[in-house]
Amino acid sequence: MEDFMTLKKQLCFAVYETAGEFNKLYTSVLQPFGLTYPQYLVLLALWEKDGVTLKELGAKLSLGTGTLTPMISRMEANEWLRKERSKEDERKVYIYLREKAVSQRQPITSKVAEVILSCQIELEEYEQLMQQLSTLQNKLKSNGRQ
Amino acid sequence: MEDFMTLKKQLCFAVYETAGEFNKLYTSVLQPFGLTYPQYLVLLALWEKDGVTLKELGAKLSLGTGTLTPMISRMEANEWLRKERSKEDERKVYIYLREKAVSQRQPITSKVAEVILSCQIELEEYEQLMQQLSTLQNKLKSNGRQ
């Protein structure tokens, strides 16, 4: 009974594994559209607000440019997005949805919603988890500061 | 109010971000020991039960051999582990802790525990999350089967 340090009892591992499960499930849904799961998250962000800088996008997704730059390039090559250097500030790169991403929005989100619904996650369960994960994230982030 | 498909409202994203936060926090703790976060999970599994096959280890960690093989090689190179082909069944490879992994167990787990404790996660919160993530994982995994 004394052992707290077992794999199964680690919250970090429960989150790690759950993230992996989500990844696999979403991958199976998104594969037919030629999208990866992180690429879908990029589209989600841009469907909400189009024409943002790489930095803004990174802030929303908690990703650095070291991850985003090559990912955006791939999505550009696959005609989901286009990049445009700002004229006012040439350091900035704005990302815009291309027609494909706009027209595929409904089919993609419908299919995703359908599959997630089929998992039968209760609304209360969903909202509690969202709330608790938010609290947890804050605690993890604020660690170190006193 | 109508938009369910925003990034912030996605449970998948909340889990994804939280996993990232855990990763960063654990990385900061484990870096001085020359360990990555997934490598630490491998040690956690082996500290519990030493001398398991690659496949057994993969089952515990929900990782395939495509991920584990190179990771174990790196941990072997860094003298945490050693590999041994089974004599009875030469397809199998058993993984054993090396002295370094045994002697470093206390320092590593102490430091990890210290940092996690400093996050002030309530026991009730912890257990509820563990429970809810377990339920969620089952729902995600059972998806597809009617």
Added chain:
DNA sequence: TATGATTAGTTCGTATACGATTTAAATAAA
């Protein structure tokens, strides 16, 4: 017992992910 199927690991190709370094542009300061 010879052959076909299964199994365990390895290897390969692709895609994240991160921190550190570099580059170029914009801003601040001297």
Added chain:
DNA sequence: TTTATTTAAATCGTATACGAACTAATCATA
């Protein structure tokens, strides 16, 4: 105004992570 600092991206090196293809060993079965 020249120089120093800051900022936004890109690039680089390392480490996961996954599925598919491959190899070698074992097992099943005809």
